[in-house]
Amino acid sequence: MKSKMTNRDKTFWAVIIPVLILFFAFNTLPMIKGMIYSFTNYRGYGSYDYVGLRNYMDLFSDARVGKSYLFTFKYALAGTVLVNVLSLVMALGLNSCIRFKSALRGIYFVPNILGGLVIGYIFSFIFTYILPAVGMAWDTGWMKNSILASEKYAWIGVLVVGVWQAVAMNTIIYISGLQTVPQEVYEASMLDGASKWKEFWSVTFPLVIPFVTINLVLSTKNLLMVFDQIMSLTKGGPAQSTESISYLIYKNGMDGGQFGFQSANAVIFFFVIVAISIFQMTIMNKKEEQL
Amino acid sequence: MEKTQKTNWVLTIVLVLGTVTVFFPLYMAFVIAFKQPSEMTNDVAGALALPAHFSLENFRQAMEVTDFWHSLGNSLLITLVTIALSILIHSIAGYVIGRSMAAKKSFRLIYLYIVSGMFVPFSILMMPLVKQTAQMGLGNRAGVILLYLVFYMPMNVLLYTGYLKNIPVALEEAADIDGASTWKTYWTIVFPMMKPMHATVAILTALGTWNDVMTPLVIMSGTGQNTLPLAQLNFQTQFGTNYNLAFSSYILALIPILVFYIICQKQILNGVANGAVKG
Numbered sequence: 254m255k256s257k258m259t260n261r262d263k264t265f266w267a268v269i270i271p272v273l274i275l276f277f278a279f280n281t282l283p284m285i286k287g288m289i290y291s292f293t294n295y296r297g298y299g300s301y302d303y304v305g306l307r308n309y310m311d312l313f314s315d316a317r318v319g320k321s322y323l324f325t326f327k328y329a330l331a332g333t334v335l336v337n338v339l340s341l342v343m344a345l346g347l348n349s350c351i352r353f354k355s356a357l358r359g360i361y362f363v364p365n366i367l368g369g370l371v372i373g374y375i376f377s378f379i380f381t382y383i384l385p386a387v388g389m390a391w392d393t394g395w396m397k398n399s400i401l402a403s404e405k406y407a408w409i410g411v412l413v414v415g416v417w418q419a420v421a422m423n424t425i426i427y428i429s430g431l432q433t434v435p436q437e438v439y440e441a442s443m444l445d446g447a448s449k450w451k452e453f454w455s456v457t458f459p460l461v462i463p464f465v466t467i468n469l470v471l472s473t474k475n476l477l478m479v480f481d482q483i484m485s486l487t488k489g490g491p492a493q494s495t496e497s498i499s500y501l502i503y504k505n506g507m508d509g510g511q512f513g514f515q516s517a518n519a520v521i522f523f524f525v526i527v528a529i530s531i532f533q534m535t536i537m538n539k540k541e542e543q544l
Numbered sequence: 545m546e547k548t549q550k551t552n553w554v555l556t557i558v559l560v561l562g563t564v565t566v567f568f569p570l571y572m573a574f575v576i577a578f579k580q581p582s583e584m585t586n587d588v589a590g591a592l593a594l595p596a597h598f599s600l601e602n603f604r605q606a607m608e609v610t611d612f613w614h615s616l617g618n619s620l621l622i623t624l625v626t627i628a629l630s631i632l633i634h635s636i637a638g639y640v641i642g643r644s645m646a647a648k649k650s651f652r653l654i655y656l657y658i659v660s661g662m663f664v665p666f667s668i669l670m671m672p673l674v675k676q677t678a679q680m681g682l683g684n685r686a687g688v689i690l691l692y693l694v695f696y697m698p699m700n701v702l703l704y705t706g707y708l709k710n711i712p713v714a715l716e717e718a719a720d721i722d723g724a725s726t727w728k729t730y731w732t733i734v735f736p737m738m739k740p741m742h743a744t745v746a747i748l749t750a751l752g753t754w755n756d757v758m759t760p761l762v763i764m765s766g767t768g769q770n771t772l773p774l775a776q777l778n779f780q781t782q783f784g785t786n787y788n789l790a791f792s793s794y795i796l797a798l799i800p801i802l803v804f805y806i807i808c809q810k811q812i813l814n815g816v817a818n819g820a821v822k823g
Binding site: 259261265275276277282283284290346355358359361364365367371383399417422425429482499507512515519 | 550551552553555556558559560562563565566567569570572587588590591592616633636637641642643644651654657658661663664665666667668669670671672673674675676686690691693694695697720725726736754755757758762773774776777780787788794797798799801802803809810812813816817820
């Protein structure tokens with residue numbers, strides 16, 4: 254029985270083996286190579302030596318890397334909270350009894366279909382010219398200068414653009430979550446005389462928790478990997494205050510002669526993303542079980 | 545039930561007013577794209593007032609500077625080929641894995657192996673891939689397409705195997721008894737039945753590839769070829785301080801996807817919701 258392969262099995266293996274080779278060659282293999290490079294002092298060209306764990310030790314004492322982690326985490330944390338609160342509110346609004354429902358849903362999704370790079374350029378103009386001009390007209394001190402030129406507040410500018418785009422996506426997911434809540438549940442809570450606020454927290458929210466999980470994992474992952482907006486808004490500046498991890502790896506790994514060192518950075522970054530995703534999923538799974 | 549509820553007009557008005565957050569940046573880009581640099585005074589009105597007259601001169605110039613038709617062609621080529629190959633290859637991979645997973649441990653492992661690729665950030669692959677594609681002669685559009693096929697495989701295989709659970713095995717078994725080969729059964733019976741999922745896969749893959757900057761940036765940098773977003777990045781210095789020219793170029797880059805969205809809005813929203821819920 255075991256030794257005899259049916260025709261169906263043969264076809265299946267004939268399909269899956271080339272697919273596996275392709276996936277291995279352009280996903281697993283480069284990842285392994287990246288891990289190997291992380292133990293070398295390779296600059297991207299020329300000869301190189303193995304340096305053991307030195308890159309990893311240096312990572313923890315490198316001020317620029319530290320700064321990029323701080324920025325990326327600050328950005329992802331603030332972004333995840335804002336995106337999920339805003340998109341849940343938006344979804345509740347767009348799912349209630351309103352007029353022009355489908356047109357409004359369509360319009361609010363537009364930011365997500367537009368590319369982050371071009372959107373970044375457009376917002377860059379708003380931050381650099383429109384807002385300061387408004388600041389001048391109203392004589393509001395803090396608005397007179399471009400937020401993107403401020404070492405302290407430039408990250409907020411990047412955050413606004415990131416959130417603007419991400420909310421569109423997460424709203425759609427929350428709407429499909431809200432649509433899974435059966436109408437009878439609301440009727441029952443209405444008969445009980447529950448307030449809208451209480452209804453949301455004790456009836457609606459528990460039922461859409463699976464969608465909260467999806468959205469948390471999705472938005473955190475995307476925000477952690479921020480690249481396009483940095484490229485078009487700040488190029489990591491001013492004074493490297495908005496340099497995200499992806500941007501730093503790209504910039505110094507590709508052009509800065511730090512191929513080996515930034516490979517080590519990328520390996521750590523990979524484990525950070527996996528750890529955060531797993532952490533979020535376990536927490537949310539526990540929440541689901543409790544309810 | 546819906547009909548008996550009253551329309552919430554206050555909320556409707558709030559949400560309609562809220563669309564300003566979406567329209568304002570687009571409106572601004574649009575009017576600046578049509579203006580002459582001399583119309584751009586330093587106050588708010590200079591940027592936001594309607595142009596004195598609508599002329600397409602900026603757009604003509606922007607097309608010339610950024611080699612628009614060429615970049616558009618590259619973007620279309622990469623996106624369309626990626627979609628077509630994704631639907632063909634990822635669907636059959638999803639089918640093979642989905643139908644074998646329950647009975648065979650090896651396929652269960654293959655499934656986990658491919659799907660776990662979703663957590664691999666591009667950053668860790670980027671530098672080795674640039675070397676690898678260059679060595680293989682793939683530092684070009686074909687290489688970018690091949691990489692997209694690999695990058696979107698985890699998500700698409702997940703979607704297809706998930707969808708397959710809704711398709712009863714009985715049909716395939718009947719075809720098998722009739723003597724049809726597995727290959728033929730797949731393309732004539734199963735593949736057409738997965739049509740809703742093909743749409744979802746096509747839309748998610750299209751949105752991802754069309755707007756992607758990083759992959760073509762690092763892989764195609766030696767070829768002198770641009771995709772539409774990449775052209776915006778590479779010609780940034782040539783726009784200089786001529787914002788009108790720059791914004792014409794941005795508008796040109798946004799128009800194709802906006803038109804596509806307006807035409808297929810319903811399918812896109814359904815596709816995205818579908819994909820996210822299953823994934």
